Amino acid sequence: MPRKIQLSKTRPSQVRPVSVAAINRAPIHPGSLLSTADLSVDDLCSLLQLADVLEVEDPLRRDKRLLKRRISLLFYESSTRTRTSFELAAKALGADTSLVSAQSSSIEKGESLKDTGITLRSLGAECIILRSPFSGAPYLLAETTGLPILNAGDGMHEHPSQALLDLRTILNHLKSGPKVTEKTLAGVTVTICGDIFHSRVARSNALLLPQLGVRVILCGPPPLLPEAATRLVSGIEIERNFDRALAQSDVVMMLRIQAERLAGLSLDLEEYKTRYQANVERIASYAPKALIMHPGPIIRGLEITSEVADGPQSAIADQVRNGVAIRMALILRALTPTESANRKSGVKVGKRDS
Amino acid sequence: MPRKIQLSKTRPSQVRPVSVAAINRAPIHPGSLLSTADLSVDDLCSLLQLADVLEVEDPLRRDKRLLKRRISLLFYESSTRTRTSFELAAKALGADTSLVSAQSSSIEKGESLKDTGITLRSLGAECIILRSPFSGAPYLLAETTGLPILNAGDGMHEHPSQALLDLRTILNHLKSGPKVTEKTLAGVTVTICGDIFHSRVARSNALLLPQLGVRVILCGPPPLLPEAATRLVSGIEIERNFDRALAQSDVVMMLRIQAERLAGLSLDLEEYKTRYQANVERIASYAPKALIMHPGPIIRGLEITSEVADGPQSAIADQVRNGVAIRMALILRALTPTESANRKSGVKVGKRDS
C-alpha cells in the first residue's frame, strides 16, 4: 500500500525526519547524495581525492569511465550552472545524459514525481540528478526508484553538491589536500551572510563545514535569519553585525538576495545594502584577507559589488570550476559501488587510503 | 506546383486516404513508420527480433551501429517518455541527436512543417522522429523530405511505436518469442478502456493486434467511444460494461482520462470512476490474472488506482522498458536499408528467418 510523503516548502528542519518516517519502500541507494549530513569524514576524503584524480585525468581516458552509461537530469526548476555542471561532468565521464525539464515534459500533465522516476528508471536511467522546489523530494525519488539520486537542490532544504564544491574551494585556498580529518579546518571561521532562511546552500554548508572543525557564523537581519537557525547544528553562532562577523572571518559566503522575497518581508533594500553588502570599503576595513565566495547567480550592486565580485579576494569562478570536479566524483561514486564504500551507514569495503 | 495536405484534428479514420490522395511528391521512404497498418506480420517479426538482439547487445558494440549518424527529434507537443525513449535509443546506437521543440525554435515564427523538414534534411538529418498535434503530419513530412520518418504520435491518428512496445510487452508476458505469425495471439482477448475517441494509442493497437489473432474489445461510455469505432477494423467489438469486458480479458489497457476533455463532454468524473476505474476490487473480482497496461502518464486515483498501477499485475514499467528496445529497432531499420526489407509494400530482399 503506497504511503504519502509530505512535501513542503516551509520549515526545512523538519523535512528529513518526517520523510524518512513516512516512507518505507526501497532502501536509499548508497551511491545517493541527498544531504551533507549523510557524509562521514571518510566519505568527504574519498570524494575529494576522487575529484582531484578526475580533474586532471586525460579527457580521452576519463571518457571511458562511464562510457554509454545513462544519467537522467530531472529539473523542476530552471538552472544554468548546476544543470550544466552536472551535465558536463557526466559527459566528461562518457555517460549519455538526458534532460527532463518542467518546460517540456509530462510533468506539465500532472504526472507525479514517483511516476516520472519509475519511468526514467524503466528507460534505463542508472542515476537521477534531481532539482525540485520541494524540500524532501530527493528522498521520495530515492525510495520509490531505488536508484542513486543526487540532490541538485531541493526547496529550502539542501544543496549538498554546492557545499562540497565550497569545501573544495576553501581547502584549495588554504593549500590543504583532500585527506581531511575532523580537525583539518579547526581555527577557520566562515561567515555566511544574507538570506539564510530561504537558502539551501547555507543549510548544506552549515551542516558540512563544522564536521571538519570550521566555526560557522550566520549573519543577516532577523527576517532572513531567525534565531531558531542556531538549533540547526550545535555550536552555530549568529552575529547580526556584518562588520563584526567579517573581522573574525577567514571565509565569507555571500548569498543572493531575491528582491521579491524581501518585499514580502517588508525589509528595506537600501538599508540591507548599507548593513550587509560586501563592498570594497567594508571588506578592506574588516576582512582584507578573507576569501569571498558566492554560489551565484550574483546580483551585482545588491548583496555584492562588482569590485568585490571581480576582485582579487573573490573565489566565485573557482567555485564553479570546482563544481565540475566534485560532480564528476559524485556521479562516478553513484554508479560504481566500490567508490561508495566509505559511507557512514554503508558497508565498509575496499576502503581508500585516507 | 505544390499541393495542400489537409491536416485535421477531427476524424482520424479519414486521414490517411486523404493525405495520400492529395500529395504526390517524394515516395515515402521504406524506413518510415507512419502507421501500424503499414506493417506486415513479417515486418513485425523482423522488428521484434531486432529489438531482442539490440536489447542485450554489449553497449560499446551497439554504439558502433549508427556511430555519428544524425537523427532529428521534432516535437511540436511536449513529451517525457516518448521523446526520452527515442533519444536514448538513438544515442545507444551511437547516433548524434538534435531536438527541435516548439518551445525554442522557428516553429514559433510560423515556419511550416514542410520547411522545417527541408531545413532539418539540409542540416544533415538522416531520419526525423516527429510528434505533432496534427493527424497526418508525418505523411506530409515523409513526402516533402523523402527521409525516413518515425511517427511519435500525430494528433488523434496513430502512435505506432507505442503499439509495438505494447505488443512486445504482451508477447513477453505470454513467454512468446519474436517469431510471430497471424495466429500467435489467437485466443488472446485485449480490452482497451477509456477515452478511445481521442486516443492514438487505442487506434494503433486496434489496428495492430488483430493482425496476430488478438480479439480486441473497446470499452467506455458513448461520449468517449462512439459506435462508429467498430468500423475501424472489422471484427472489433464494443462492450460498455467494464466488468463484463474484464471477465473475458487476458490483457487490459487503461487509457489516461484528461479531465478537461471530459468537462467538454458533460461526463461526470465520479460516475466515470465508479464504472470504469481499474481498482483492486474490480480487478480481483473480474480479471485476477489479467495483465494491466497503461501508456502513461497515469493519473493515479482517476482511471487507475495506485494499488493496481503498482501491483503485481501491472506491466507499466515493462512497457516503458520495451519502448527503448522497440525504438532502437525502428531507428536502426530506418537508417539501414537491409533491415527494412521485409515490408508489406517494399522489395523483399535479405528476408530474415521468420
Add this chain to the structure above:
Amino acid sequence: MPRKIQLSKTRPSQVRPVSVAAINRAPIHPGSLLSTADLSVDDLCSLLQLADVLEVEDPLRRDKRLLKRRISLLFYESSTRTRTSFELAAKALGADTSLVSAQSSSIEKGESLKDTGITLRSLGAECIILRSPFSGAPYLLAETTGLPILNAGDGMHEHPSQALLDLRTILNHLKSGPKVTEKTLAGVTVTICGDIFHSRVARSNALLLPQLGVRVILCGPPPLLPEAATRLVSGIEIERNFDRALAQSDVVMMLRIQAERLAGLSLDLEEYKTRYQANVERIASYAPKALIMHPGPIIRGLEITSEVADGPQSAIADQVRNGVAIRMALILRALTPTESANRKSGVKVGKRDS
C-alpha cells in the same frame, strides 16, 4: 574598475565603435568571429578551404578533431536552424556541447551576460556561440571572458556565419573554388531585398561581399530601407524598383518580412507583395537565371511564393547545407590556434596556400 558597455537595439552602425571604445578588458580572442568586417580575404580563403575539407571528411575521423572539447551555445533568442547547425557542426567534430537558453536558465534570474560568460568559462567552455537580441553583446562576451566567441546573430547588428554560408553558396553556384581573391566575384551583382533596416543578415552580407568584388544593390521601400544605408559600405547602391534591381542581378537574397514590424511602420502588406514579392512571373520576366536565396525561415506567400522557394533557381536548401560546413570550419578555427593564423589583425603563422 568595470566599465559599462552600451547595449542597443537601435542603430547598428554605431555599435562596434562604441563597444570597442567603452571596454578595455581581455583582448578579443583571435579565434572569435564577431563581425564579417574582421575577416580578411586570406581569412575567407582559409575558412572556405577548411569547410571544403571538413564537409567531405570521413565522419569517424572528423569526430576526433575536437574530441571531448567543450562548446557552449548561449541562446537568448529562439532559433532552429542556426542553433541546430552550430550544434551539429560541433558534434561532428567530436566536441561535447551544452545549450543554455533563455527558457531554462539563470538568465531568467537576471544574471548578467558577463556573469553567465564567466560561469560558462569556469565550467570548462572553450568557446561560446552566442545569439543575443542586443547588438554588440558578442564584443562584451569576448572581452569579459577572453574566450573565442562566435556571433550567431546579435540584435540588428550582424550574423557573420550566415554571410559566410551565403558566400559559399554563391561560390558553389558559380563553380568557383575556395581560393578567393579581391576579384573573384568582380562582375557579380547581388540584390538584397526586403526589410534591410532590421536585418543583421543584410548588414553582414553587405559588409562581406564587396570584399570579393561583388556589386551589392539594396532594395525595399523607404521605411524598411532608409537612404542612410548607403553609408554602411562605400559603393553600395539603393534601387527602390525591384524589377529594375532584378534585371541587373546574378543573385537575389530575399529577407523575411515580419508582419508585426510592418504594422508599426504603417506599410501596406498587399502593396508590399505587389511591389517586392519574389514570384514566378516577376522572376521569369526579370531574372530568369538568377540564384534565389533566403536565410529562412521563409513566409510562403509573403516575401516569396512557394513556386519560387521550391523552384529550380532556389538555393535555400543549399544555404542550410553550407551552414554546417562553414560552422565546422569556424568552430575548428576557434579552438585550434594554427587555423586562426590568417587573420587580418592576428599574427601570421602557418599561413595556408592561398
